[in-house]
Amino acid sequence: MTAATRTATWTTAVDDAPIAVTTAGDLVAVAGAAGTAWILDLADGTPVGTLTLPGGLLTLEFSPDAAHLALAGPTGYGLWRRSDGRFLNSQTGAWSNAVRWATPDRVALASGRRALVLDTDGALQWSTDPAPSTVTDLAWLREGRRLVSSAYGGVRCHERHTDKPVAEYKYLGSHLAIALNPNGRWICTGNQDASIHIWRTRDGDELTMQGYPDKISRLAFDDTGRWLASDGAPDITVWDFSGKGPAGTSPRSLRAHENVTALAWRPGGSAVLASAGAEGTVAFWRAALGRAGGLLRPANARELPEAVTALAWAGPDRLVVADYEGRVEAWPLPDDLAL
Known part of the structure; x- marks a missing residue:
């Protein structure tokens, strides 16, 4: 599909290569690799303001109420407050590439180990x-009361006022990404050794999915906790966690990209996945229509002139995408995916 056939609600540009996009309420924030974050109005893409984190940016995330924005990068982190524009910049000198809000007034950030x-x-x-090495990802369990972190050797669970982890799930190797299903039954990590490792939280029973051509650095459950999507190959894989879980099953394969650069499930549990690739394609999938072990083609695909570097859903009916040259667009959900 050519650029002329795209139906963007709005298009704007930022002066850097975007590496992350986050949305909440009526706002969008776009992180540039060099350290500037652009805050945009979701309705029309109008700039609201910019923030700069010295040393560069790796990720950012709005609080659930869109009242605050947390930013993280190679040398520290920052916190922006919407009500008055206050920006707190903490240059710790520690690598920080994970931000997760537990509640509208509490946020976790990776900071070195x-x-x-x-x-x-x-x-x-x-x-x-x-941790044994740099913390690579974070997630919350039990409605924000338990923090899960990944590093070399597995994942660790912490709660407030505990000096040591309250639970540990070990697997030798470098863990790059965490995904937890919403009810906390499964903890999954994407790994440097081209595997997905899975623990069942109630008894520590574990399973490893191996054989990927490349490391797993993107991993996400849909809102129902049934579907787990991952990169690690030109194909995206989607595992079915219904019933007793994925043991003994094969994943669906979603083929559209030369190299996966982003993936995100549509909010609401509709089993619609958006993915992006270095070739400039954004693809939409109905994962539930595939079959285990089968190859699923996109339900809809669109193209940008440059590599797509980030995307994020803004509610169930709009997707915000960014490409390598700094183009940022908001797209309505394609008609053939409307529910």
Whole structure:
């Protein structure tokens, strides 16, 4: 599909290569690799403001109520407050590439070998003890009461006022990404050794999915917790976690990209996945229509002139995409995917 056939609600440009997009409420934020974040109005893409984190940016995430934005990068992190534009910039010198809000007033950030939990004034609420290596990803369990972090050797679970982990799930290797299903039954990691490792939280029973051509750095459950999508190959794989889980089954394969650069499930549990690739394609999938072990073609695909570097859903009916040259667009859900 050519650029002329795309139906963007709006298009704007930022002066950097975007590496991450986040949305909440009526706002969009786009992270540029060099350290500038652009805050845009979701309705029309109009710039609301910019922030700069010295040393560069790796990720960013709005609080659920869109009242705050947390940013993280190679040398520290920052917190922006919408009400008055205050920006707290903490240059810790520690690598920080994961941000996860537990509640509208509490956020966790990776900071070197530790995870820090802050309030919206930047005050430290608590932190984890040092992991064996740099913390690579974070997630929350039990409605924001338990923090899960990944590093070399597995994942660790922390709660406030505990010096040591309250639970550990070990697997030798470098863990790059975490995905938890919503009810907390499964903890999954994407790994440097081209595998997905899975633990069942109630008893620690574990399973490894191996044989991927490349490392697994993108991993996500849909809102129902049934479908797990991952990169690790030109094909995206989607595992079915219904019933007793994926043991003894084969994944669906979704083929559209030369190299996967982003993936995100549509909110609401409709089993619609959006994915992006270095060749400039954004593809939409109805994962539930495929069969285990089968190859699923896109339900809809669109193209940008440059490599797509980031995407994020803004509610169930709009997708925000960004490409390597700084083009940012908002797209309505394609008609053939409307429910």
